[in-house]
Amino acid sequence: MVVKQISxxxxxxxxxxxxxxxxLGEKNIDISALSIADTTNFGILRxxxxxxxxxxxxxxxxxxxxxxxxxxxxxxxxxxxxLAKALDAITLKGISIDYMYAFxxxxxxxxxxxxxxxxxxxxxxxxxxxDIRVLKADEVYSL
Amino acid sequence: xxxxxxxxxxxxxxELAALQSERLQKLVERVYNNVPHYRAKMEAxxxxxxxxxxxxxxxxxxxxxxxxxxxxxxxxxxxxPISDINRIHASSGTTGKQTVVGYTSNDLDMWAECMxxxxxxxGASKESIVHIxxxxxxxxxxxxxHYGAEKVGCAVIPVxxxxxxxxxxxxxxxxxxxxxxxxxxxxxxxxxxxASGGTKDDIKLKAGIFGAEPWSEEMRHDIEEKLGxxxxxxxxxxEIMGPSVxxxxxxxxxxxxxxxxxxxxxxxxxxxxxxxxxxxxxxxFTTLTKEGFPLIRYRTxxxxxxxxxxxxxxxxTARMEKLSGRTDDMLIIxxxxxxxxxxxxxxxxxxxxxxxxxxxxxxxxxxxxxxVQVEMxxxxxxxxxxxxxxxxxxxxxxINNVLGLSAKVxxxxxxxxxxxxxxxxxxxxxxxI
Numbered sequence: 001m002v003v004k005q006i007s008x009x010x011x012x013x014x015x016x017x018x019x020x021x022x023x024l025g026e027k028n029i030d031i032s033a034l035s036i037a038d039t040t041n042f043g044i045l046r047x048x049x050x051x052x053x054x055x056x057x058x059x060x061x062x063x064x065x066x067x068x069x070x071x072x073x074x075x076x077x078x079x080x081x082x083l084a085k086a087l088d089a090i091t092l093k094g095i096s097i098d099y100m101y102a103f104x105x106x107x108x109x110x111x112x113x114x115x116x117x118x119x120x121x122x123x124x125x126x127x128x129x130x131d132i133r134v135l136k137a138d139e140v141y142s143l
Numbered sequence: 144x145x146x147x148x149x150x151x152x153x154x155x156x157x158e159l160a161a162l163q164s165e166r167l168q169k170l171v172e173r174v175y176n177n178v179p180h181y182r183a184k185m186e187a188x189x190x191x192x193x194x195x196x197x198x199x200x201x202x203x204x205x206x207x208x209x210x211x212x213x214x215x216x217x218x219x220x221x222x223x224p225i226s227d228i229n230r231i232h233a234s235s236g237t238t239g240k241q242t243v244v245g246y247t248s249n250d251l252d253m254w255a256e257c258m259x260x261x262x263x264x265x266g267a268s269k270e271s272i273v274h275i276x277x278x279x280x281x282x283x284x285x286x287x288x289h290y291g292a293e294k295v296g297c298a299v300i301p302v303x304x305x306x307x308x309x310x311x312x313x314x315x316x317x318x319x320x321x322x323x324x325x326x327x328x329x330x331x332x333x334x335x336x337x338a339s340g341g342t343k344d345d346i347k348l349k350a351g352i353f354g355a356e357p358w359s360e361e362m363r364h365d366i367e368e369k370l371g372x373x374x375x376x377x378x379x380x381x382e383i384m385g386p387s388v389x390x391x392x393x394x395x396x397x398x399x400x401x402x403x404x405x406x407x408x409x410x411x412x413x414x415x416x417x418x419x420x421x422x423x424x425x426x427x428f429t430t431l432t433k434e435g436f437p438l439i440r441y442r443t444x445x446x447x448x449x450x451x452x453x454x455x456x457x458x459x460t461a462r463m464e465k466l467s468g469r470t471d472d473m474l475i476i477x478x479x480x481x482x483x484x485x486x487x488x489x490x491x492x493x494x495x496x497x498x499x500x501x502x503x504x505x506x507x508x509x510x511x512x513x514x515v516q517v518e519m520x521x522x523x524x525x526x527x528x529x530x531x532x533x534x535x536x537x538x539x540x541x542i543n544n545v546l547g548l549s550a551k552v553x554x555x556x557x558x559x560x561x562x563x564x565x566x567x568x569x570x571x572x573x574x575x576i
Contacts, residue, residue, distance in 0.1 A: 007526040009519045011556050037528045041535075041553050044528060063558040065519045069526040098527060116526070 001124050002070045003140045004052040005114065008045040009065040012038065020045060020059065027051075027058045032143040033114055035101035046101070048073070048114060050141045070120055073135040074127060075110040083113065089130040095119045112143070145457065147263040147295065148256065151403045152458045156451070159459070163406055164197035166431040171195045171204070174437055177222040180215050181205075181439065198406060201429065202417055207441045209242070212382065217243040222437050229435075233281045234381045234480060241281075244381050245435040251290065253432055254384050257401045258291020261390035264399065264456070265350045265375045267321050269296035274319035274348075276328060277355065277478075278304040283385030284355050284478065288323045291387060297321070304328070307335050318347040325478045326358040326366060326374070330509035333369035343371035350393070352377050354386055355478040356511075357466055359575075363395075376465060382441055383428045389463050394455050397462025404432045407461060408440070409449055412470040423448045425470050426463070444470045474570060476504060476511045479548045483569040486515055489541045493534070494523050499560045506574040514551040515542065518560055 010016045017036075024031060024047075033048040049055045052068065059066045076082040083102070090097060098116040112135070117123045127134050146152050154162070172192040174181040184205045185191070194203060212220060221228065228245040246254065267273060273292040277284030285303055292299045300319055302310055310332060313319070322329060329351055336346065348370055354377035366374045378398050379386035388405055389398035400407050405428050409418045412425040426443045430436075446468045451461045474481045483502060490498050499518040504511060515538070523534055531554065539552045561568070 005526075007524075009524050009531075009554075009556060011559070016556070039528060039532065042531065044526060044531070046526070063556070065521055065524045065557055067521070067524050067526055 001072070001134050001136060002120060003048065003073050003114070003135070003137050005069045005071045005116075006047045006049060006052055006055055006059070007067050007069050008047070008059060010036075010043045010045050012041055012043055017045065019062075020047075020064065023058050023062050024049065024055055027054060029055045029058070032140065033101065033103045033112070035099075035114070037099065046099075046114075048140060048143075052141070069116065072115045072117065072120060072123060072127075073140045074113050074115065075133045075135055076113060078104070078109050078111040082111070085130070086113065086127065086132045089126045089132055090115070090117060090123050093122055093126045095123050095126070112140075145263075147260040151401075152260060152399070152460060154403070154459055156459055159402055160198060162403060163431060166403075167198055167201065167406065167429070168192070168195055170429070170431055170437055170439070173222055173434075174439060178220055178437075180211060180220060201406065201408065201440070204429075204439050206415065206427070207438050209382075209442075209444075212242050213240055216240055218245065220438075221245050221435055223247055223435055227435070230286075231281075232283045232286075232381050232385065234283075242382060247434040250384075250433050250435050253404060254287060254387070255290040255294040257384070257387040257404060258288055259294040260399075260401065261352065261377060261387040262288075262291055262295050262297070262321065264390060264392040264458075265321065265352050266373070266393055267292070267295055267297055267350075271295070271297040271321050272300065272317060272319040273297045273321045273323065274300045274302060274310075274313060274317070276302055276304055276310055276322065276324035276332070277386075282478070283379065283381045287379065287385035287387065288352070292321075292323075307332065308339075311336055311339055311341070314346045314348070315341060320347055320349045322348050322351040322370075322372070324351070324353065325355050326353040326362055327356060327477070327506065327509050327511060329353055329366050329370065329374070330362065333366065334509060337369070343369065346370070348372045350375055352390065354378060354390075356475045360465075361575075378463060378466070380443060380445075382436075382438060383430060383443075384433070388428065391462075392454060392456040392458060396454060397450050397464055399454065399458050399460045399462055400449075402460050405430055407449060407463065409447070410442075412442075412446075420449050420451045420461070423467065444473065446470060472570065474502070474504060474572065476513050476548060479546060481513070481546055481548065485545055486542060487569075489538065489545055490517060493538055493541065494520055498523070499557075499562075500569065501560045502570045504570065504572045504574055511574065512551070513548065514553060516553045516555050516560060518557050519554050520557070523554075 030050040035046045037044045096118045100115045102113045175192045229248045230246045233241040233243045279285030350373045352375045363374045375391045377390040379388040389400040408427040409424040418424045426445045449461045501516045503514045535552045542550045
């Protein structure tokens with residue numbers, strides 16, 4: 001149920017994002033989702049890829065600072081109110097969401113959401129009991 | 144009034160040498176008897192005070208370096224009991240330990256005397272109004288100039304540093320004729336004066352005495368044009384005394400050293416051998432008359448040369464050329480001494496390993512700015528923006544704490560700071576000075 005996300009430290013200067021994607025491309029690593037948290041001086045690139053360990057090694061070898069983070073991926077109906085319902089399942093349990101990002105799956109009419117929460121096991125339990133589908137790691141990596 | 148103390152300032156050089164020799168003998172006796180550190184050093188070299196008969200014997204004596212002051216922190220080099228100390232000043236040191244100096248009542252009189260000579264040399268008199276925008280406090284700039292100006296009988300405005308708008312108002316309304324501050328602040332004041340719609344015709348300044356940081360002839364020209372004044376260079380360091388160890392006269396042709404109180408030597412920084420007048424080398428001072436904190440052959444790490452020809456002004460004292468650098472990696476930023484090792488110790492404290500870093504110094508709108516770039520390491524990195532921003536803030540706060548100076552801190556990607564073979568390059572100084 002827990003998905004490994006890769007976070008990369010990037011300076012805010014041109015070409016850095018392209019460099020990361022080039023390295024991953026050369027290693028034949030597929031990116032299924034990404035998001036960037038940016039500030040004036042730096043950004044944190046968060047990636048979901050099909051081979052997280054290999055991606056981490058490749059990026060480190062190229063001098064990037066990389067860290068792995070455990071996140072959740074959920075699939076919700078691509079309809080109004082679905083996201084609110086899913087988030088309620090988490091926040092009503094007193095679990096904080098550090099950040100999230102959404103993307104549309106290639107198949108089915110599902111929206112996929114990556115969530116970073118402060119209590120991952122309780123979040124999974126609560127989502128399960130509310131019938132919200134939490135994706136398995138393998139499912140996410142192969143998206 | 145041309146001189147504050149014609150007797151000492153215009154003394155024939157032979158007479159001066161005799162006076163220095165006499166004072167040197169007394170000094171050596173004093174430190175041998177009262178400063179265990181010097182006694183031990185002299186004993187190790189097999190020298191007795193009686194071996195020092197004139198200034199020609201000076202080279203027999205050991206050097207004093209910053210490390211000696213650190214080893215004896217805080218009061219170990221004082222030559223009198225604390226009951227005879229009247230004031231303490233301190234400046235930042237290389238590893239966070241400050242350099243502490245103490246003055247007896249006679250020392251403070253001597254300092255005021257030297258400062259009075261410097262002020263009068265710059266054209267000040269009893270009629271003058273002196274605006275002092277050097278910082279007051281542990282830094283010797285403010286109080287050092289202050290008591291000299293009072294001694295001359297000037298009307299002193301102890302405005303200290305900061306609050307530029309108020310300084311401009313004072314310059315316009317109180318009409319001081321002498322300004323004392325760092326040269327970069329003088330330029331900043333000039334620009335603010337013009338920005339507020341004023342010109343040099345709205346102020347009455349005739350001269351400015353500027354020091355505590357390096358500046359160029361171009362900068363002097365700029366300040367003189369904008370403020371309509373003569374810009375005078377002053378030199379000093381807390382270890383030796385403070386401002387007015389040497390100071391230019393209105394001829395602006397080298398800083399007159401107060402040689403009845405200080406012996407200057409220029410040495411080869413590598414061999415330690417004294418160099419003849421006119422040759423560039425490291426400036427070394429011996430304090431002849433100081434009681435509280437006397438120093439023998441103190442290596443300043445400043446590079447200059449001396450001229451012993453009499454000056455057009457009539458003074459016979461040797462003159463020091465504007466400093467042309469340092470023999471170590473010390474930077475002077477907004478008048479504050481900064482060693483890269485201080486930044487390094489802050490980073491070491493925060494990260495687990497020493498990260499690669501680079502200090503960028505620049506001058507923007509006449510104010511020095513410092514940016515510290517630090518390479519991100521895996522131990523410092525976090526997936527959360529908040530944590531990284533907190534890390535930046537923490538480094539910034541610690542630097543401010545250690546240096547008393549604010550710096551921009553920027554975390555950069557690994558391997559983006561240039562590596563050098565051998566001694567690491569830690570500073571990029573883009574200031575045009």
